Every structure is written in structure tokens, then in C-alpha cells.
Amino acid sequence: MNFPKDLKYHREHTWVKVSGKKATVGITDYAQDALGDIVYIDLPEVDAETKKDAEFSEIESTKATSSVIAPVSGTVIEVNEDLEESPEIINEDPYGKGWIAVVELTDPSELDDLLDGADYERYIEEEAK
Amino acid sequence: MRLLVIGAGPGGYVAALKAAQLGAEVTVVEDTEVGGTCLNRGCIPTKALVASAEAIHKARNLKDFGVDVSGEIVPNLSRIMERKNKVVSTQVKGIRSLFKSWGVALIEGKGMLLTPGKVEIQKKDGSVEIVETDKIVIATGSKPARIPIFPFDGEHILSSDDALNIKSIPKSLIIVGAGVIGCEFACIFRELGTEVTMVEMMPGAISTEDPEISRLLEKELKKKKIKLLTEVKVERVEGQHDGIHVGLAGGRELVAEKLLVSIGRSLNTEGIGLEAIGIKKGSRGEIEVNEHMETNIEGIYAIGDVTGGILLAHVASKEGIIAAYNACGIDKKIDYSVVPAAIFTSPEIASVGLREDQASEKGMDYITGHFQFRALGKAHAMGEISGFVKVIADKDTDRLLGVHIIGPHASDLIHEAAVAIKAGLKVRDIADTIHAHPTLSEGLMEAAEDVHGEAIHVPKPK
Numbered sequence: 395m396n397f398p399k400d401l402k403y404h405r406e407h408t409w410v411k412v413s414g415k416k417a418t419v420g421i422t423d424y425a426q427d428a429l430g431d432i433v434y435i436d437l438p439e440v441d442a443e444t445k446k447d448a449e450f451s452e453i454e455s456t457k458a459t460s461s462v463i464a465p466v467s468g469t470v471i472e473v474n475e476d477l478e479e480s481p482e483i484i485n486e487d488p489y490g491k492g493w494i495a496v497v498e499l500t501d502p503s504e505l506d507d508l509l510d511g512a513d514y515e516r517y518i519e520e521e522a523k
Numbered sequence: 524m525r526l527l528v529i530g531a532g533p534g535g536y537v538a539a540l541k542a543a544q545l546g547a548e549v550t551v552v553e554d555t556e557v558g559g560t561c562l563n564r565g566c567i568p569t570k571a572l573v574a575s576a577e578a579i580h581k582a583r584n585l586k587d588f589g590v591d592v593s594g595e596i597v598p599n600l601s602r603i604m605e606r607k608n609k610v611v612s613t614q615v616k617g618i619r620s621l622f623k624s625w626g627v628a629l630i631e632g633k634g635m636l637l638t639p640g641k642v643e644i645q646k647k648d649g650s651v652e653i654v655e656t657d658k659i660v661i662a663t664g665s666k667p668a669r670i671p672i673f674p675f676d677g678e679h680i681l682s683s684d685d686a687l688n689i690k691s692i693p694k695s696l697i698i699v700g701a702g703v704i705g706c707e708f709a710c711i712f713r714e715l716g717t718e719v720t721m722v723e724m725m726p727g728a729i730s731t732e733d734p735e736i737s738r739l740l741e742k743e744l745k746k747k748k749i750k751l752l753t754e755v756k757v758e759r760v761e762g763q764h765d766g767i768h769v770g771l772a773g774g775r776e777l778v779a780e781k782l783l784v785s786i787g788r789s790l791n792t793e794g795i796g797l798e799a800i801g802i803k804k805g806s807r808g809e810i811e812v813n814e815h816m817e818t819n820i821e822g823i824y825a826i827g828d829v830t831g832g833i834l835l836a837h838v839a840s841k842e843g844i845i846a847a848y849n850a851c852g853i854d855k856k857i858d859y860s861v862v863p864a865a866i867f868t869s870p871e872i873a874s875v876g877l878r879e880d881q882a883s884e885k886g887m888d889y890i891t892g893h894f895q896f897r898a899l900g901k902a903h904a905m906g907e908i909s910g911f912v913k914v915i916a917d918k919d920t921d922r923l924l925g926v927h928i929i930g931p932h933a934s935d936l937i938h939e940a941a942v943a944i945k946a947g948l949k950v951r952d953i954a955d956t957i958h959a960h961p962t963l964s965e966g967l968m969e970a971a972e973d974v975h976g977e978a979i980h981v982p983k984p985k
Contacts, residue, residue, distance in 0.1 A: 433908075436742055452742070456908060457897060458982075 395423045395515075398489055402505055403514035406447070406463035409489065410497075412505060417466050419444075420493045421453070421484060424518050429455040432481045435462075437473045437494070444468055444497055446504050451494060453484070466504050468497035526850055527552065527642055527656035529634040529795065532559020533566075533836035534827030535662030536618050538843030542660075543625035545851040550654060551627055552634035552644055557618045558611070559664050560828075561836040564684045567614055569707055571607035572687070573867050576714035580869070587906060598715050600692050607687070630654070636661075636796030639820050643796075658822040658850045661802075661810060662843065663791040665828035673699070673760055673784045679767055680760065681783045683708065693717050695779035697769050699757055701728040703866050705785040706740065710869045713747050720750040720777055722769070727753055729866065733878050733927040735913060740868060740929060743909060747869075790829050807831055814856040816846040824850060833862055861945045865934035870910045873937035876925030876944045877915060888918040892950070892973030894966050896930040898980040901961035907931035912970040914940075914950060921949040926970075932963055939967055950974045 401409045407425035410417040426432065434454040444450040444464035451462035473495045477483060484492035499505075509517060524547045528539045531553035543549045556563050575598070581588075582596040622629050632646035642659065644652045667682035669675060677685045683704050692715045698705045701723035709719045721728070721744075727737040728744065728751055744751055752771070759770030760782065767782045792808050803811045803819040809831025816824045824846035827839030841857065848855040866872040882889045897908035910930020917924055926940035943953055953971040958964050972978040 434746060436745065454897075454909075456903065459895065459897070 395427065396489070397423065397511035397515050399511045401489065401511065402465070402508035403511065403517075404447075404463060404465035404508055405514075405517060406465075407518075408463055408465045410465045410505070410508065411489075412499075412502075415499050415502070416471070417468065417497045417499055418493050419465060419495050419497055420488055421462060422514070423488050425460075426485050426488045426492070429453060429458060429460060431456045432484050435477050435481045435484065435494070437475075437477060438470045440470055440473060442470045444470060444495075446501075446507075453481075462494065464497075465508060466497055466499055467501055468499045470495050471498050472496040524548065524851060525550070525655070525657045526660065526847075527634070527654055527658070528660040528662060529636075529642070530559060530662035530664055530791075530827075530829075531557040531618070531629070532662060532664045532827060532839065533561040534664070534839030534843040535559065535660065536622075536843075537840040538660045538662060538824075538826060538847045539627045540621055540625055541844045541847035542851055543627050545847060545853070547847075547851055549625075549627045550630060550656070551622065552630050552632060552642070552654075554631070554633040554647075556615055557622070557629065558615050559662075560666070561839075562614050562618070563611060564687060566836050568607050568611055568687050569711070570867060571610040572603065572711045573707070573869075575603045575606065576711045577869070579714050584906070598692065600689070600715070604688070634795065636800050636802075636823075639800055639823055659824065660843070660846050660850065661795065661797075661818070661823065661825040661829060662827050662839070663795055663829045664839075665788040665790050665834060667784070668787040668789045669784075670786070672757065673782070674762075675784070676762075679762055679781050681781060683783070683785055686783050689781075693780040695766070696720070696781050696783060697722060697767065697777050697779040698783045698785060699769070700785040700787070701725070701751060701753070702731070702785060702787070703729060705783070706744070706868045707866065708783055708785065709744065709749050710747070710867075713749050714869075718748075718779075720779065721752065722755055722757060722771065722777070723751065723753045724756055725753065729868075729872065732866070732872060732874060733913060735911075736872055736874070736927050736929045739910065740872065743868075743870060788828065788834060790831055792829060805831060815849040815854070816842050816857060817849060822850070833859065835862070835864065838862055861941050863937045863941045865937065867934065870907065870930050871933040872929045873933040874925070874927045875937050875941045876923070878925060878927070879915060882915060882924055887924070889915050889924060890918045890974055891915050892970045892975075892978070894970035894973055894978060894981070896963065896966055898969070899961070899963065899965055901963055901965070902931060904961065905931060912936075912966040914953075914967070914970040914974055916950040916971075916974050921951055921974075923948055923950050923953065923971075926967065928966075930963070930966070936963055936967060939964065 436452040446467045449461040450464040526547045528535045528551045539551045632644040695718040698721045701721045756772040761768045769777045810825040826842035863875040892914040896902040896910045902908045913927040915925040950971045958968040969978045
């Protein structure tokens, strides 16, 4: 399993990639693997507000329906519309083409609560025990 | 005993047959066609259209089932309508032949009460006949509600009656009212290729159902790209050269080729002589009846939609049976404690018994169990994994209080729960009964097990 070093991770298995005030958000390799084949994602609307630690999207796989928890608070400025027709992209490339939304951050200090790749990997190993 | 039944819908025709079986001399008066709204303008024709819509859906997704198709999948509306009409006419013939078989006389015309023992019939051929009778069942039903803001023309501004007879598939359709009828039509038209936008005053789709069910339905509508605008009021409707313009509160305007209005039903209580003989009506104009389905006038019964209760065909039928028994001198009372409801959206919805809010209102301490269809092998094999079963049980006695299902074949699955509730069974009775594998019915068993945290096919809670 792969946890790129340039991303920050939320304990509910989402990631952010920050560029200035903008943060691209998606679910982790661990999350896509645990969900299995993803068949649908209920994308947030552009202009919707996200709140850190609250649901901002919902994913359905062949075995489960799961909330996607926002890793940061902000305003959705872009969503990945390719996922509407091809949600399986999330399984194939969770950190790349499988990004979910771009959020404009309202509180960049929240990023300090997130984990780096190595810590997140340790966290999921602990959780699996 | 002579019994006259006014209206041959699912209430009236069933009352007539039951009374005939009990030995009464029965006459039925019907001004359109036997079967009433249910058979001619409701349940049955819409389900024929649902079947065509499902066929289109399956055809478009044959690849998923390993079937290659060459050529395009094209809905042929005139053939779809022909099939629907054939389904209806077969059922109409069936009722007519049952009438013949049981010796029920059918007079085609409009009945009006003159006295508690005399009914005037304006026959279809223009003649008038006065029929004398000992007892009467009023079963005149209901029709789509019309309010002046919607200038119905049957072609661009449609009631549900009109929508069943459209001549071409509209490119775009606005549906006002996201209740049962609106949502069923939304799913049908979307499958035919129409762009559908629904407008609803309430906060959600089919708000009479369990909120979790409504939420999932809304997501399923979104998947189909059916737009749903909630908590919004229509202020203005106008036909222009480019389509029907619908002005919403707040200034937004929608435009579509056609508009379907499904905002409820009004009761057929006018022009049938209720006032002449002093039949008591309630505040909404509904005929008041007691638990024997008898009105304030002895020997005159009323059943079905016209009594303003639960506007469902199967409730009208049961009321018709109760009225027939009582008219024939056998004491029976109506029991509404177990009334299953089925909604033919995609996926289907069905429910029986209490919702959580109703259990709370009754001051009951309850627990719930859930089970997702996507955890069942059968659902995967069928390729229909969306939906869940929700069970509500009395916390102290473990008695089953309510079951709410959204998912494949929900309308068929609900009856196991209906029998269980009627029999006063416990959740454990369902959980402990072996259910055949692989079936969708395993969903109810696992949801029952989940009430006690004992479901097998769910991950360990964190």
C-alpha cells in the first residue's frame, strides 16, 4: 500500500494535497482497498461548505456504503466530474485521477491536526490489530 | 337482499363480488370502466409502464450481464402504450367475467342517490333508470387534484391520467409533487430518456415514508440524473412557444416541454346525491363511516378513497369486503393496524407497521436493525445491490413494530413482515426462521438479527 509523502492524512482515511489556500481531497489507498469495487460516489456540490471531521461525500462499493469525512474545512470550488461516470477511477488511482474535490481552506491551521504518510501508515497498522 | 354498489373500482367491484358470494342480489353502477382508477388510470397501467422502463434499463445494461447487443436500444412509445392498454383490457375483461360468473349485474352509467332505497342512473346510452335496492355501497373514488394555478390542457400540462396516454416522449418534463405518483413517473420518464426535474414543497421525496428511506431514494434519483428541488413552491405556470415556464418562489424559473402535476387527489363526492339524503361528510368532504364502513344512514355504506382514509387500492378492497359482510348481516369490523404500502420507484419501496416517529409518539421504547442488500449474494447475482431493510422492534417485548424496505422486489418482500406484525410475532421469530439461500428475503432475516447485534454478514462494529 502506498502513502505519498507530500500528502497529509486524516484518521478517517482521507488525504489532502495543499497548494496555497487550495486543498485537493481524496480517499486513501487503504480506504479504497477496504471498500472494494467502488460503484458510485455522491459528489458534493460546488460552493458547498465542508467541515473538518464531518461527512462531505458518500461512496458506495459493491460491499458497503461509506461516508467520506472532510479532512479540512472550507468551500468546495471544484469536483471531479469524471467520477460520476467512472467511480472506479478511485480504486485505480486514489491519489491522482481519483481525487474527489478541491476545497478552498478557511482555516489552514487545521492542517496541523493531520498526519504525515509515515504516521498514517503506523495508525492504520495499529487499527488493524 | 338487494345491494347496489356505486363505482366499480378496487373497492366497489370487490364489495360486489363478496356480497354476491354471500348470496346478495348485486347491481353495480359504473360511469367509466370497471376497475376504476386502479386498473384504468393508476396501479396497473403505471406498473405496465414500469415494466417497460425496467426492460429498457436492462437492455441498456446487457453488457454487464455478458450479453453483446448490436444496434441501439430505442423505446417505442406507441408499442409501450399498446402493451399497457392490452394489460389493462385483459384485467377489465377479467372483472367483467367474474361479475357474470357470480351473477352481478353491471349498469354502465352515473348513479345518484334519490332516497336511501332508490338510485337514479343516467345511463351511457342517454336513458335514465331508477333502481330500487335494500342497501347501498358508495365507492366513487377520487381523481387527480386540480388547483387553478395549473391550467391543465391534457397535452402540455398533464395530470397523472394524461401522463398515461402521452403520444410522444417529452425531451424534458417538470413534475410538481415528489410524492408516490410523482416519483414513480419520474423514474419511468427518465428511463424513456426524458430530462426530469421535480419540484416539491416538503423537505424531501416521499416524505410519508421513513426518513432514511426517503434519503436513499433521493440519492437513487440523483444517480439517474433526476433533479429534485425541495422546499420550494410553484408560483406561476405559463405556456410559451418554447415550452412550459414554471416560476418558483424566490424568482427561479424552470422551462420544460411538459409539466406533470401530481399534488394529491380530490374525492368524488359531488353529484351523487349525498346531500339529498343527508349523508354526513367530514371537514375535507370525505364521507364519514364507522368501523363497519356504514355511513350515518343505516344500510348505506361507503368505502375506499371517497371515505378519505388511506388512499390505497388494497385498503379499498378490504373495506369493500367488510361493507359486503355487514350489508349481508355478518358483523365485521375494519382493522387498519397492518396496511402494507408499496411504491414502484426504482428501486422499489415498501413499508408496513410503524415508523420511528410513530413509535415515539405512542411512547414506545424501540430498537432498530438494518441490513444492506449489497451484503447479499443474490442481490449481486441480480445486479441490484442498492437499498436496505430496516426493522423497528419494541425494546421490552421484542415485538416487531415496523419494517421499511428500499431495494429490489421490496413490494413482494414486505408481506413476510406484514404477516409477522399481524400475528404479533417477535423479531426473534423472524431471525430464528431459516430463510432460503440465496434470496432477497435473507435481508429481512439479517435485519431482524441486527436488532440484537447478531447479523452474520456485517463487519464487526468498531
